[in-house]
Amino acid sequence: MRKVAVVGAGKIGSTVVDLLAGSGAYEVLVIDQSAQALNGLNPRSKAQTAAMAIEDPQALAKALSDRFAVVNCAPYHLTTMVAEAAKLAGAHYLDLTEDVASSRVVRELAKDSKTAFIPQCGLAPGFITIAAWALAKHFDELHDVRLRVGALPRYPSNALNYNLTWSTDGVINEYCEPCEAIVNGRLREVPPLEECEEFSLDGVTYEAFNTSGGLGTLCQTLDGKVRNLNYRTIRYPGHAAIMKALLNDLGLRNRRPLLKDILENAVPATLQDVVIVFVTVSGMKDGRLMQETYVNRIYAQPVAGEVKSAIQITTASAVCAVVDMLADGKLPQTGFIRQEDIGLTDFLANRFGRYYAPEDQHTAFRTAAE
Structure with missing residues (x-):
């Protein structure tokens, strides 16, 4: 079972948790600075939770140290901090951001990374x-x-x-x-x-x-x-x-x-x-x-x-499908991965991609x- 961290327990993050944990293939840790948001998660997911600030990449990296991948569902202004923490922790990184400036920073972080960095994995971009x-x-x-x-x-x-x-x-x-x-x-x-x-x-x-x-x-x-x-x-x-x-x-x-x-x-x-x-x-x-x-x-x-x-379903299922494809070896395991590098046929055949249509x-x- 792969260990995955989801950062952000809002509308999209909670849906990502439900999908990944519900598949039975992932052990999910949910990180959010709001204990109230974490308490609002669906109890059926049986996800682990950690209430902590996520503005400090060094501290966040410690919580991510044993994770296969980090799915960033935090607000766009925290994108680069979570990406830095994932790199420090040696975990694959995926996010949903539409913010152009943040995605450019993520691309720079990916240049010498030993793990995959796949931003913009939602609906649009995605x-x-x-x-x-x-x-x-x-x-x-x-x-x-x-x-x-x-x-x-x-x-x-x-x-x-x-x-x-x-x-x-x-x-x-x-x-x-x-x-x-x-x-x-x-x-x-x-x-x-x-x-x-x-x-x-x-x-x-x-x-x-x-x-x-x-x-x-x-x-x-x-x-x-x-x-x-x-x-x-x-x-x-x-x-x-x-x-x-x-x-x-x-x-x-x-x-x-x-x-x-x-x-x-x-x-x-x-x-x-x-x-x-x-x-x-x-x-x-x-x-x-x-x-x-x-x-x-x-x-x-x-x-x-x-x-x-x-919008919860389309955004969350898209990033979950990419996590699955990464875990199955259908995507490169290092460096910056574009959405154009993701095959449509594989995406739609995926158990999460099938939510799409x-x-x-x-x-x-x-x-x-x-």
């Missing part, structure tokens, strides 16, 4: 990159690669057309930080909440706009190989305009703790959500201009006897990806 790369490999010449992801309430009932479904800090960060993209063949940064577009899917209208971090390392991988590459977050129409007013006109992008307090006390959370994944790739194939698209929806469902939101969609997409 699975969205794996799916896009699988489609992109079908083309002789790439023109446009468009990635769209949204975690949305199924029953929106406020002016924002939104409910809190995951980390408030993470939402604010991706709405505020610059976004990587390739535009007309050139790698550049584009502003968040801009380039808003509308599209319809099965009769429902959505908007999508620039947000930070969703591409992972795909910009670097496809630099010089694609005309346009971008990532945008899906919301219901009207959301971007209100958020721009809050962040720009009222200046709350410079008062993030206040914005977090406002959102968490005014916007209800929900478990009744849907995750929409929409990837479109176009280019030349056998002398013809072609397009391939992958669309999927994932809904809330029970995990280990508790209903988990769709119904079996008929797995089969259809796997056939198209091979």
Whole structure:
């Protein structure tokens, strides 16, 4: 049985614990600075817990010393500290961060590491990159690669057309930080909440706009190989305009703790959500201009006897699948591992990756990806 540490006992961390411990293949230690959060874990997981501060990499490394891998589910501003501790402890490192600056530090830590460093293992970045790369490999010449992801309430009932479904800090960060993209063949940064577009899917209208971090390392991988590459977050129409007013006109992008307090006390959370994944790739194939698209929806469902939101399931199952693939020797065991290095077929065949879509969609997409 592999020993794994999960740092962070929040919405995503607790779901990771349920999945890994529930599989019977992992002995899980959960570390969080909040004893209250640890006490709220599902007792069925039978995970070990440790309440301790995680800002000190040296102290954290001692708690991680006998672990095969560390799954970092802590807030994005603690990413580099947990990564440093994992390296000191000699453990494999995985995280879920969408924060571009933190991921660059993780990449530097991986350069001389004797273990694997695999950041950005969630939904976006994470699975969205794996799916896009699988489609992109079908083309002789790439023109446009468009990635769209949204975690949305199924029953929106406020002016924002939104409910809190995951980390408030993470939402604010991706709405505020610059976004990587390739535009007309050139790698550049584009502003968040801009380039808003509308599209319809099965009769429902959505908007999508620039947000930070969703591409992972795909910009670097496809630099010089694609005309346009971008990532945008899906919301219901009207959301971007209100958020721009809050962040720009009222200046709350410079008062993030206040914005977090406002959102968490005014916007209800929900478990009744849907995750929409929409990837479109176009280019030349056998002398013809072609397009391939992958669309999927994932809904809330029970995990280990508790209903988990769709964003919890998609984020947690993705990183758990990568842990499994690492343990099975299907991924390199040292250095920096990109999401593009993870095979889609292996991912979807994994016991955790199977949470990602119904079996008929797995089969259809796997056939198209091979």
